[in-house]
Amino acid sequence: MYLEPEIDLGLFKLEPQSIKGFELSVEEQNYEIKIDSPLIHYFEEKPKAVTMDQILLMDSLKSIPDITYLRKMGAEILVPLNAKGKVNGLLVLGDKMTSEEFLEDEKEFMTTLANLAGIAVDNARLYELATVDMMTGLKIHHYFQTKLKEEMDRCRKKGTKLCLLFTDVDHFKRFNDTYGHQAGDVVLIEVAKQVINAAQRHHIPARYGGEEFCLVMPGATEEEAMVKGEEIRKAVESMVVKNPNDGTDLKVTLSVGVSSFRTTDRNNKDLIERADKALYQAKHSGRNRTICYKD
Missing domain, CATH: 3.30.450.40 (GAF domain)
Incomplete structure (x- = not known):
């Protein structure tokens, strides 16, 4: 032992x-x-x-x-x-x-x-x-970019699949403006826990920046990535987050964008841009939903 x-x-x-x-x-x-x-x-x-x-x-x-x-x-x-x-x-x-x-x-x-x-x-x-990002426990941006490139290179060489999830806390600025940055930090920490808990051993959960978190999913199809995105979104929607200032419950929801690797992708930016566009669509079609990028 x-x-x-x-x-x-x-x-x-x-x-x-x-x-x-x-x-x-x-x-x-x-x-x-x-x-x-x-x-x-x-x-x-x-x-x-x-x-x-x-x-x-x-x-x-x-x-x-x-x-x-x-x-x-x-x-x-x-x-x-x-x-x-x-x-x-x-x-x-x-x-x-x-x-x-x-x-x-x-x-x-x-x-x-x-x-x-x-x-x-x-x-x-x-x-x-x-x-590792010390506040959330997620991998830092540089690590994410390095590993994403490695996984994309592997896809090109071996013909394997790869998906990327981008998540964003809905109305996060409102948490900071209304309840203060301490409450905002608590929200980020709790959301990060859900991303980490949902990640499998070969997945790479990371903090892209601010309230945007991501999950690199080697070997995953779009369907599997959508299921994982919904798993994370529902976990966040159902969790209870306490306001550190007064102990009241804070309602938190998450929007998720999904993209998959394409052989025409030149670099990380191409895959990231599609995930970001899917996330943008999720945010602007009502939030609290998971959307996969489609041309």
């Missing part, structure tokens, strides 16, 4: 995809360790693999709730990922298949691998910070 850091929340959270060989209850699958846990402090001072038998000999750790819970889950050895003197992940392993004890050289090998993994995780996090 792997516990990954959620820095903003001040904890390490169990990565669902890493649960292999462990039979965990729903409660156990939601297990978290706080960053200020004595266990994390211990690993920051001594960043190396340690068995449960060793931990049970440590007065400072043997009785803490985290150890009790990890033992219940079947943990036999803990291996911290470390970078720049900070723990940035935790590997949790069960029994060896041979039922033998872990040897010192095996623990040293695990520690070495974990240190390399810790550096890789740190580098990946730095890359993430450089490519």
Whole structure:
């Protein structure tokens, strides 16, 4: 199992995809360790693999709730990922298949691998910070343009499909003018969540600019993109957004434009312009709707 850091929340959270060989209850699958846990402090001072038998000999750790819970889950050895003197992940392993004890050289090998993994995780996090819009969690404009070009090049070479969704919050200026920029920011954050939640793993959700968000959909047909656009639009329409000033509900709707890759497209601009025109049509035909570009 792997516990990954959620820095903003001040904890390490169990990565669902890493649960292999462990039979965990729903409660156990939601297990978290706080960053200020004595266990994390211990690993920051001594960043190396340690068995449960060793931990049970440590007065400072043997009785803490985290150890009790990890033992219940079947943990036999803990291996911290470390970078720049900070723990940035935790590997949790069960029994060896041979039922033998872990040897010192095996623990040293695990520690070495974990240190390399810790550096890789740190580098990946730095890359993430450089490519993500901090307010919304969406990819930044430059990243969007780079990836869109890559996907369009792939379409030209392999004949695959590609669709682009453009979304725009209806009457967004009115939110800012009426309720203030703080309320406007809350609206953007909540809408971005719906775009991110709707995106599949190979999709690229990004912030194009202002209140315009987009979704690059490699391999998608126009019909599939329209379904996805409607999914996002309906999710936004049904969500409840609280005004941060007085707690009242804010009604939010979204217009969506869809375009698909054409072999005649010279560059990103051609595909983007069609999505933008479809979005313009959605805005000027009543808003709160999804429209696909047609010649």
